[in-house]
Amino acid sequence: MAATLELVEVSKYYGQVLGVGPVTLSVEPGEFVSLLGPSGCGKSTTLRLIAGLERPTAGAIRIDGEVVNDLPAYRRNIGLVFQNYALFPHLSVFDNVAFGLRYRNVTGDEAHRRGGEALRLVNLEGLEDRLPRQLSGGQQQRVALARAVVINPRILLLDEPLSNLDLALRQRMQGEIKRIQREVGITTVYVTHDQTEAFALSDRIAVLFGGRLHQFAKPDELYEQPATPEVADFIGETNYLQGRVETAAGARVFVTDHGTRLVLPPDAGAAAAGPVRLAVRPHRVRVVDGTAAAGVNVFDARVERVVFAGDALRATARLSAGDTIQLTTHNLPETRTALQRGAVRVQIRPEDLQFFPPPAG
Ligand SMILES: Nc1ncnc2c1ncn2[C@@H]1O[C@H](COP(=O)(O)OP(=O)(O)OP(=O)(O)O)[C@@H](O)[C@H]1O
Ligand SMILES: [Mg+2]
Numbered sequence: 001m002a003a004t005l006e007l008v009e010v011s012k013y014y015g016q017v018l019g020v021g022p023v024t025l026s027v028e029p030g031e032f033v034s035l036l037g038p039s040g041c042g043k044s045t046t047l048r049l050i051a052g053l054e055r056p057t058a059g060a061i062r063i064d065g066e067v068v069n070d071l072p073a074y075r076r077n078i079g080l081v082f083q084n085y086a087l088f089p090h091l092s093v094f095d096n097v098a099f100g101l102r103y104r105n106v107t108g109d110e111a112h113r114r115g116g117e118a119l120r121l122v123n124l125e126g127l128e129d130r131l132p133r134q135l136s137g138g139q140q141q142r143v144a145l146a147r148a149v150v151i152n153p154r155i156l157l158l159d160e161p162l163s164n165l166d167l168a169l170r171q172r173m174q175g176e177i178k179r180i181q182r183e184v185g186i187t188t189v190y191v192t193h194d195q196t197e198a199f200a201l202s203d204r205i206a207v208l209f210g211g212r213l214h215q216f217a218k219p220d221e222l223y224e225q226p227a228t229p230e231v232a233d234f235i236g237e238t239n240y241l242q243g244r245v246e247t248a249a250g251a252r253v254f255v256t257d258h259g260t261r262l263v264l265p266p267d268a269g270a271a272a273a274g275p276v277r278l279a280v281r282p283h284r285v286r287v288v289d290g291t292a293a294a295g296v297n298v299f300d301a302r303v304e305r306v307v308f309a310g311d312a313l314r315a316t317a318r319l320s321a322g323d324t325i326q327l328t329t330h331n332l333p334e335t336r337t338a339l340q341r342g343a344v345r346v347q348i349r350p351e352d353l354q355f356f357p358p359p360a361g
Contacts, residue, residue, distance in 0.1 A: 004029055031187055056085070138172070280352055285328075
């Protein structure tokens, strides 16, 4: 049975140092959630709190509704996988996997059956008798996975399990982890600082900065509606325009410090009042040709730089009023020609604009 996991106002201080918090989030049964953020933001601390390897300074951790703050790690029935595998070097693959079973007094035929099942799950049949040093990095990580799931844990926790692997293997193992998680149907929390990995794996992602939870949402929502500028910067690239919202002839427009005037979406609301930062993703800046350029927020721009990135073109353009903007488009011949000519028209649709308060100070 997949478990629910709840963190309620959980925080952890190491002396005076904030590790993480306060964090409130709840993970649905069978859900795959990633903790994402830069180094030191509190990802591992959060995972260690859930595992019971650290005690929260404040708040409650609940598994299936039961507060587990006082439950020691070995009684939480949680499967753990770390970056460095932490396999026992002198034990065979099978004994590494069966280790957790012996701990739970599962031995003999039953241990054999469950160990074999776990090894089949991670595609390691036939390697039972090898020692960890006789395995590749990817195979070692599979052993670590098998060892974590063999105990039928309520929750699976993984802390940057793939960061020691090269890119190709990492991508293959991402697929494997997702398959195994689906097959077992287990509630999973996955730590990574790699947004591509988080996007590939997760139902929802919790984004942390400096110990604070900035947003907990589905991948597309993080990308389209970042809650804070930090999330917008961390998840993909973004353009910022500094300026203020003004009312002209009953309509609200955003006027940049350079003087570019942008029509706002009808639902811009109170978020867009007075001085604001406005953001737009580079791939939402559309290159439009002369005839199709009717519509709002169409600007003449001078192309200052074009970078060929295989199937994409990245360009830096200066709008006629002076704002510099990054844009990304598909590498189509007509777009390439237009960008190389050095003068284009671009459109920034109102619905593609995001608003943030101006930076402090
Ligand atoms: N045992 C500890 N004693 C003191 N401070 C700690 C301890 N463990 C972590 N910290 C601090 O808590 C904060 C969060 O650390 P944490 O290990 O959770 O970060 P992380 O997001 O996992 O980073 P990384 O991506 O580098 O692994 C950091 O400022 C870190 O220095
Ligand atoms: Mg960490």
